[in-house]
Amino acid sequence: MLKVQEIRELIKLIDDSSIDEFTYESNGTTISMKKQKEQVVERIQTQTKEEVQAKPPQQVAPAPAETVEVSNSVQDEVNAKADVDYDFEIVSPMVGTFYEASSPEEDPFVKVGDAVQADTVVCIVEAMKLFNEIEAEQSGEIVEVLVENGQLVEYGQPLFLVKAK
Structure with missing residues (x-):
């Protein structure tokens, strides 16, 4: 199959x-x-x-x-994104598991409405037991989180929608 x-x-x-x-x-x-x-x-x-x-x-x-x-x-999927006003996407640079925080007890790195800078860590993608911090790479405001904590993500999959400031 x-x-x-x-x-x-x-x-x-x-x-x-x-x-x-x-x-x-x-x-x-x-x-x-x-x-x-x-x-x-x-x-x-x-x-x-x-x-x-x-x-x-x-x-x-x-x-x-x-x-x-x-x-x-x-x-x-494209139409759902069209409903949200955003300027760019933060995408997964690898296949792995998405984590919104450094540990289950911690608050998420970012949530909707948070301002981010280019070097702001927005999540972790775990691949082969390596925890990779993902940075925003551009400044702006998080307008939507597209994946859930613990979800498997693909290479190039959009994780966040960001409105430039």
Whole structure:
């Protein structure tokens, strides 16, 4: 089965292309995507191992055991950010775990409304047991925190929205 990140990449590729419909089948899983009004609709069909073994091979693909339908567009994330007035994003420089404070007992490094300087530590991203302090890199005011404490983050994923002062 495809990983969530691989599905996100497929959604983005389909969203950015002129393709209107896409289907992918592998190991009893079918992913179908179809654009509808600037959205990508994703349908994932899976079968249990028992069903795959109980049916002849030619009958496996058409009979899904479970269907999960997600109607989400890559544009949804962009539209959510468009509602907030900001000038730049602080993004994760690596894959890891986001921490808003240096320890669970401490207050967060920053919260919405806080002023930051270029060298202000805004969070920690832990990767391979190394705790990396992330700095704002620009001066401004935090207008939105986009991730939750303890959440896994990807390289380049926006963490904070900042309004320049």
